[in-house]
Amino acid sequence: MHTNLKKIFHTRYKAILLLITFGLFAVYMTSGISIVDGWNNQREWLYSKNFKKDFEDSTPGYTKGYDESGKEIAYQDIEEYRLEELTLFHNDFYTTETITSDTPFTPSTKYQAGQVYWNRYDHSYISMIPIFIFLLGFGLFFIDLKTNFNTLLFSLPFTKKQIFRGKLLYWAIPLMLAIGLGSIFNQLIVYLMIPAPYVNATLGQMLYAGLSHWIFTLLAFLIGSFLGVLLGNLVTGPLMIVAGLISLEPSNQFLNNLSNLFKFLKLDSINIFFSQLFGDFSAMAISSLGKTGSTLPTLIVFLLVTGIAFLLAEKIYQNISLENNGKVLTVPRYRKRFFVILAIFTTLYFTFGGVNLAFYYDYYDKLPFLELIFLPVTCIISSFVLTYYDEIFKFWNKRYLARMAKNISK
Numbered sequence: 323m324h325t326n327l328k329k330i331f332h333t334r335y336k337a338i339l340l341l342i343t344f345g346l347f348a349v350y351m352t353s354g355i356s357i358v359d360g361w362n363n364q365r366e367w368l369y370s371k372n373f374k375k376d377f378e379d380s381t382p383g384y385t386k387g388y389d390e391s392g393k394e395i396a397y398q399d400i401e402e403y404r405l406e407e408l409t410l411f412h413n414d415f416y417t418t419e420t421i422t423s424d425t426p427f428t429p430s431t432k433y434q435a436g437q438v439y440w441n442r443y444d445h446s447y448i449s450m451i452p453i454f455i456f457l458l459g460f461g462l463f464f465i466d467l468k469t470n471f472n473t474l475l476f477s478l479p480f481t482k483k484q485i486f487r488g489k490l491l492y493w494a495i496p497l498m499l500a501i502g503l504g505s506i507f508n509q510l511i512v513y514l515m516i517p518a519p520y521v522n523a524t525l526g527q528m529l530y531a532g533l534s535h536w537i538f539t540l541l542a543f544l545i546g547s548f549l550g551v552l553l554g555n556l557v558t559g560p561l562m563i564v565a566g567l568i569s570l571e572p573s574n575q576f577l578n579n580l581s582n583l584f585k586f587l588k589l590d591s592i593n594i595f596f597s598q599l600f601g602d603f604s605a606m607a608i609s610s611l612g613k614t615g616s617t618l619p620t621l622i623v624f625l626l627v628t629g630i631a632f633l634l635a636e637k638i639y640q641n642i643s644l645e646n647n648g649k650v651l652t653v654p655r656y657r658k659r660f661f662v663i664l665a666i667f668t669t670l671y672f673t674f675g676g677v678n679l680a681f682y683y684d685y686y687d688k689l690p691f692l693e694l695i696f697l698p699v700t701c702i703i704s705s706f707v708l709t710y711y712d713e714i715f716k717f718w719n720k721r722y723l724a725r726m727a728k729n730i731s732k
């Protein structure tokens with residue numbers, strides 16, 4: 323990065339960048355300490371006289387699981403209950419799984435990338451960091467466009483490619499360094515400060531989970547930056563971002579409905595293939611730390627998408643013109659392609675996410691044609707309005723002014 327360009331970025335971003343960087347690192351550190359404190363508090367309670375009395379008075383209430391007939395199976399003794407409660411990572415959040423014998427609980431040390439492992443003592447805000455980083459990447463370019471900082475940057479004797487890469491690196495390096503170091507220290511605090519028998523994971527497994535989290539966060543930052551470069555309207559830009567984040571909620575339902583459809587069409591081999599390649603859906607995007615790590619193919623895909631987002635954002639940034647400030651897209655000639663992609667994606671996502679076609683056909687022996695028409699039409703119209711909002715607004719404003727002029731002339 324050119325020295326003069328770095329000085330400009332330093333003047334504008336230094337204070338907020340330092341605040342965010344140290345804030346992120348503090349979140350990871352305090353999260354690790356919080357997990358250890360929570361575990362120690364639980365340990366004190368489990369070894370207290372009050373708990374011992376409660377356990378002995380109401381042993382049937384402490385259920386280890388159920389047998390195949392649905393009968394409750396109690397813990398053999400208080401030590402077994404303590405061991406299970408203090409074990410850090412579990413395959414299931416609750417322990418009411420079906421069991422077939424009275425075999426004492428032993429902490430599972432099995433590990434597989436793409437498998438979810440729950441940590442009951444993790445109540446931190448780390449899971450919100452990828453969303454925060456995504457919004458930060460978006461705001462980094464969108465806010466500079468809206469505050470006319472781009473006017474200053476584009477007047478300097480630097481190419482837009484140099485400006486884009488310089489700004490991205492100026493932010494990405496300290497941010498990702500803070501997240502990487504914070505993840506390592508977080509995992510080390512948990513691993514070293516909780517006794518080994520209860521941390522049923524190796525340090526390597528936990529650091530791999532940290533790497534999975536780091537790569538997913540980097541992906542979130544680059545996608546946010548790409549959208550910050552692409553979107554230029556003060557109304558539709560933030561609206562699309564908010565709508566996109568809200569739309570993540572039914573993602574599990576979308577995948578379940580799609581999986582059921584493949585089974586219905588006798589294409590279950592597709593489900594098996596993706597399951598073997600990417601593991602559980604919840605273990606793909608690692609938003610928090612612990613033992614859960616993404617599969618290697620998942621990480622490779624994330625890195626490829628990150629690279630594509632970088633290259634697309636760079637290309638768009640080089641074609642930005644200040645004359646198009648306020649347009650829905652910073653480069654209006656991409657509008658038609660944007661509309662087609664947005665319409666197709668939203669149609670498929672909300673149609674399959676909103677309608678379980680396999681269940682509906684099995685239960686009613688017909689397809690929900692009303693929903694299959696309404697959802698795609700709504701998605702296409704919404705995509706059109708969002709993409710051509712500025713032109714639609716300009717058209718109606720022109721008609722309104724013409725009508726007003728006509729009334730005045732009368």
